[in-house]
Amino acid sequence: MPDPPLIAGNGKDIFVLHSDAKVLLERLDPNSTTLIVTDPPWNTGQVRRGSAGLKYDDKHEYVAYKTLMIRLFEASFAALNERGMLALWLDWRWVHEAAVWGDGFFGGGDGRGVRVGEIIVHSELGNPGKSAWPLKHSTILLFAKNPDKVEFNYEGLPMVDRKAPKSGHGQKYATEGKRATSVLSATMSNTDPERVGYPDQKPSWVYRALIECYTKPGDLVVDPFMGSGTLGRAAKGTGRVVVLGDLSLDACKAASLSLELTENT
Numbered sequence: 001m002p003d004p005p006l007i008a009g010n011g012k013d014i015f016v017l018h019s020d021a022k023v024l025l026e027r028l029d030p031n032s033t034t035l036i037v038t039d040p041p042w043n044t045g046q047v048r049r050g051s052a053g054l055k056y057d058d059k060h061e062y063v064a065y066k067t068l069m070i071r072l073f074e075a076s077f078a079a080l081n082e083r084g085m086l087a088l089w090l091d092w093r094w095v096h097e098a099a100v101w102g103d104g105f106f107g108g109g110d111g112r113g114v115r116v117g118e119i120i121v122h123s124e125l126g127n128p129g130k131s132a133w134p135l136k137h138s139t140i141l142l143f144a145k146n147p148d149k150v151e152f153n154y155e156g157l158p159m160v161d162r163k164a165p166k167s168g169h170g171q172k173y174a175t176e177g178k179r180a181t182s183v184l185s186a187t188m189s190n191t192d193p194e195r196v197g198y199p200d201q202k203p204s205w206v207y208r209a210l211i212e213c214y215t216k217p218g219d220l221v222v223d224p225f226m227g228s229g230t231l232g233r234a235a236k237g238t239g240r241v242v243v244l245g246d247l248s249l250d251a252c253k254a255a256s257l258s259l260e261l262t263e264n265t
């Protein structure tokens with residue numbers, strides 16, 4: 001199997017590879033990686049389009065999609081170290097099946113890791129329409145290689161407005177804000193300055209929170225379905241080593257550009 005081509009990087013702590021996700025993960029040293037945070041195709045049945053002609057195909061037959069996900073779980077499990085976490089971002093279409101598939105590899109017991117929770121991400125973006133119940137959330141599944149060894153940094157949780165009733169708690173709680181819990185409100189409008197034109201780009205502050213909560217400087221963090229390279233932007237200045245990959249050359253180019261990396265020619 002050939003090594004995935006390095007499209008861009010700084011030779012030090014960020015690498016952009018043109019690669020299938022499984023191939024990339026299998027090229028990582030076993031037990032090397034502290035966080036794999038990824039937003040694979042959600043199998044929406046559509047061609048997903050961003051601005052400037054950027055697109056990717058998000059139509060997969062059941063067996064092909066299941067195979068993609070099973071390979072992701074298997075290769076992630078091997079690459080993660082003892083503190084390692086897989087954060088997998090999906091939506092209502094496949095998140096429940098994926099949770100069950102993931103449990104086959106992070107299944108609890110026998111040193112096989114465990115699913116330790118989930119984060120619901122809510123967006124107010126767009127007109128939800130009136131013909132059906134509006135679905136405006138997605139889910140990040142959290143799997144630990146060894147839940148006893150995870151070193152969780154509470155300070156990494158984003159601060160949010162305190163919306164609970166003030167009565168009985170005094171002015172202190174009314175003014176201070178609080179740490180986010182399991183529902184994040186993450187609306188990213190089409191004109192958000194963070195947008196780079198790639199379809200289904202995610203807000204980098206959510207990735208940053210996962211980096212801060214689960215990793216330390218010097219740790220390896222990986223996104224094998226990087227799209228526009230959001231994980232790279234989120235990790236900037238944190239001292240983490242970042243490996244990014246995507247099957248689409250357009251994604252590699254968009255990520256390299258947005259990360260201000262010179263492409264290998």
Ligand SMILES: C[S@@+](CC[C@H](N)C(=O)[O-])C[C@H]1O[C@@H](n2cnc3c(N)ncnc32)[C@H](O)[C@@H]1O
Pocket residue numbers: 019020021022039040041042056068198199200201202203224225226227228229230245246247248251
């Ligand atoms: C939902 S997008 C990721 C968007 C990204 N989170 C962002 O913020 O820009 C999913 C990506 O997976 C890529 N992809 C699809 N199949 C792949 C595979 N087998 N290996 C690697 N990347 C793949 C697509 O090209 C697409 O860029």
